[in-house]
Amino acid sequence: MPAKIIDGKAIAEQIKSEISEATARLLKTHNIRPGLGFIIVGDDPASRTYVRMKGKACAAVGFHSITKELSANTSIEELLTWVDRFNQDDSIHGFLVQLPLPQPLDESRVIEAVSPEKDVDCFHPMNVGRLHLGTEAFAPCTPAGIIELLLRSGVEPAGKHAVILGRSSIVGRPLATLLSRKGRGGNATVTMCHSKTTDLQQYLKTADIVIAAMGKPEMITGEMLKPGCVVIDVGTNRIPAPSVMAGKESILVGDVHFASASQVARLITPVPGGVGPMTIAILLRNTLRAAERKAGVSL
Ligand code: GUN
Secondary structure, X not given: OOOEEOOHHHHHHHHHHHHHHHHXXXXXXXXXXXXXXXXXXXXXXXXXXXHHHHHHHHHHHOOEEEEEEEOOOOOHHHHHHHHHHHHHOOOOOEEEEOOOOOOOOOHHHHHXXXXXXXXXXXXXXXXXXXXXXXXXXXXXXXXXXXXXXXXXXXXXXXXXXXXXXXXXXXXXXXXXXXXXXXXXXXXXXXXXXXXXXOOHHHHHOOOOEEEEOOXXXXXXXHHHOXXXXXXXXXXXXXEEOOOOOOOOOEEEEOOEOXXXXXXXXXXXXXXXXXXXXXXXXXXXXXXXXXXXXXHOOOO
C-alpha cells in the first residue's frame, strides 16, 4: 500500500490558527502585538522570496513585521548598527538576519550580535548551548517543525530508531538533540549519518524514522528503506525538469526519491509542502513566545 502523505501545509495552517488565537488573546489582555523583524542584505532572489513569505505569514496571524533591506555592498559596521537597532526596538520581539550573507560579511559575527532573547532562529551560540542543555527559550525552526510534524501525524519518536542524514548545525545536529532528549517528541535512539558514513544501508535497514537533510537530490530510494518506516524529507533541490514536462525549466525535488520511497514507507512528507511550511509556522510560534515572555504571560 502506498505511503500516506504527511501534509505539512495543513499542519502548518493548524499551528498558525493556534498562533492567531493566542495573538488575539495577548492583544486583548496585555495590549501587545507580537512583532517580527527581518534584515536582508543583497538581492538574492530566493532569500527575497523567503522573506516575503515570512512577512505575509506575519500579517496572516496578526503580527506586526518590519523588513530592512540593505544593499549587497553594505559594510559589517552598518549591518551591525541595524542589528543593534532591532535589538533595541521594543515593537520587535524577535528578528532574523536572512542567510546566507553576501561575501565578505562574517555570518558568525552577525549571529552573535543578535540579542539571544530576540533570536527566534535559535542560531545564537547562547541559544544553541541552552538547547543542548535542555534549558532553551526557543528551538530552531526546522528541527522543531519536524518534531511537530511527527507528533501531529501520530508518530511518537520514543523508543524508535531515528536515522538523521546530514550533520548541519541548523538541521541535523539540533534535531539529534531534540529527538534523543527526555521529554515531548524525544526519547528516540538516534543515529546521525553523513557524507563520510560507510555503509549507510546498515543504518537505514533498521530505521523506523528517516530524516533526509543532506542536500543530495533524490539520493534515498525506496529499496534503501525499511518497509513501514516514516520518511521526513528536508531537501529542497532545484534540478532541470525532465523532458516530459514541456514548458518547465526546473523542478523542486527532495533528498528522497519520492516515487519509490512512497511504495515502501508508511508515512512520507512531499517536497514542496512537507517540512518547508513548518519552518515558518515555528518561526511565528517562537516570536509569539518571545512576546508572551516579555509580557510576563506564564507559558
Ligand atoms: N536562510 C534560509 N533559511 C533561513 C532561516 O531559517 N533563517 C535565516 N536567518 N536565514 C535563512
